[in-house]
Amino acid sequence: MMSEQELQALRLRIDSLDEKILELISDRARCAEEVARVKMKALPEGEKPVFYRPEREAQVLKRIMERNKGPLDNEEMARLFREIMSSCLALENPLKVAYLGPEGTFSQAAAMKHFGHAVISVPMAAIDEVFREVAAGAVNFGVVPVENSTEGAINHTLDSFLEHDMVICGEVELRIHHHLLVGETTKTDKITRIYSHAQSLAQCRKWLDAHYPNVERVAVSSNADAAKRVKSEWNSAAIAGDMAASLYGLTKLAEKIEDRPDNSTRFLIIGSQEVPPTGDDKTSVIVSMRNKPGALHELLVPFHNNGIDLTRIETRPSRSGKWTYVFFIDFVGHHRDPLIKDVLEKINQEAVALKVLGSYPKAVL
Numbered sequence: 314m315m316s317e318q319e320l321q322a323l324r325l326r327i328d329s330l331d332e333k334i335l336e337l338i339s340d341r342a343r344c345a346e347e348v349a350r351v352k353m354k355a356l357p358e359g360e361k362p363v364f365y366r367p368e369r370e371a372q373v374l375k376r377i378m379e380r381n382k383g384p385l386d387n388e389e390m391a392r393l394f395r396e397i398m399s400s401c402l403a404l405e406n407p408l409k410v411a412y413l414g415p416e417g418t419f420s421q422a423a424a425m426k427h428f429g430h431a432v433i434s435v436p437m438a439a440i441d442e443v444f445r446e447v448a449a450g451a452v453n454f455g456v457v458p459v460e461n462s463t464e465g466a467i468n469h470t471l472d473s474f475l476e477h478d479m480v481i482c483g484e485v486e487l488r489i490h491h492h493l494l495v496g497e498t499t500k501t502d503k504i505t506r507i508y509s510h511a512q513s514l515a516q517c518r519k520w521l522d523a524h525y526p527n528v529e530r531v532a533v534s535s536n537a538d539a540a541k542r543v544k545s546e547w548n549s550a551a552i553a554g555d556m557a558a559s560l561y562g563l564t565k566l567a568e569k570i571e572d573r574p575d576n577s578t579r580f581l582i583i584g585s586q587e588v589p590p591t592g593d594d595k596t597s598v599i600v601s602m603r604n605k606p607g608a609l610h611e612l613l614v615p616f617h618n619n620g621i622d623l624t625r626i627e628t629r630p631s632r633s634g635k636w637t638y639v640f641f642i643d644f645v646g647h648h649r650d651p652l653i654k655d656v657l658e659k660i661n662q663e664a665v666a667l668k669v670l671g672s673y674p675k676a677v678l
């Protein structure tokens with residue numbers, strides 16, 4: 314057993330280390346204030362300063378992970394620095410970020426993971442509203458889900474890219490753990506209804522079939538909305554994540570009930586700012602091809618010939634003609650890289666339309 318004296322000595326050491334950390338964080342914050350002054354000084358007439366620099370943030374986090382020697386693991390250490398940087402940026406210019414609400418959704422968790430907690434986060438009622446809010450300039454950025462590892466593409470998001478001119482400035486991947494949540498007054502042996510978002514119900518389908526085969530499954534607009542409903546209904550449960558559980562004061566009747574243990578959702582950061590290359594980037598494009606045999610093959614050949622790694626391809630109806638389609642393609646590289654420029658030029662020669670949605674650093678965390 315540790316003696317009282319040993320404990321006291323260690324706590325004194327922690328106090329002294331905390332003072333040093335405090336001083337260093339304050340020095341860093343003053344540096345960020347200085348950076349803001351430099352950014353404003355170097356500005357040509359009439360141009361707005363760009364305070365948020367995703368390419369630099371990715372470099373900072375990667376550098377920390379490379380230098381970390383433990384005992385905290387890389388993700389944990391990067392998460393701490395993520396928050397320090399978030400607070401430093403808020404000193405320069407607090408960001409406003411819209412996400413698919415209400416409060417407590419996985420989209421909000423993704424926004425916090427990407428930007429840290431010092432941003433002002435604004436819940437929106439629908440994915441399309443997130444796009445509109447960004448387009449109107451009411452917020453600096455938006456966070457929208459784009460694909461889930463179990464359920465596939467989020468079509469609302471893909472279709473919104475066809476309607477709005479948006480720049481993709483980043484991506485963030487979130488491990489999705491679902492829990493079966495109940496309120497204080499829920500009679501757990503009399504549950505007749507389970508609320509959740511349709512995607513989440515689908516991600517827990519097998520678990521529900523095994524444990525609640527005869528209970529009604531009700532799809533609602535978000536998991537947070539499901540959690541909110543359960544508070545006032547004694548015969549209902551919700552499927553939602555940790556954030557919603559703590560926000561609405563619900564308890565977990567069953568934890569991590571998703572059918573696949575690696576269940577993850579990828580979110581995109583949308584805005585109006587182009588992001589310079591970091592050397593470890595991804596690009597997203599939309600291409601529409603002439604409706605003829607071999608069109609998809611023709612589109613993919615330049616990628617293959619130049620050894621470019623495709624990370625995703627999705628097809629959606631084009632909305633401009635019956636039975637015509639557009640392809641959403643993600644690949645490794647930045648549209649300013651000479652090789653990628655070449656490939657995009659080749660595709661452009663064959664395509665009806667090609668739109669670069671953006672190049673952005675690969676998710677670090």
Ligand SMILES: O=C(O)C(=O)C[C@]1(C(=O)O)C=C[C@@H](O)C=C1
Pocket residue numbers: 345348349364365366367369370373397398399401402405
């Ligand atoms: O390097 C910059 O441009 C900064 O503004 C500093 C800083 C940081 O705290 O490290 C803060 C915000 C930016 O998004 C990137 C980095």
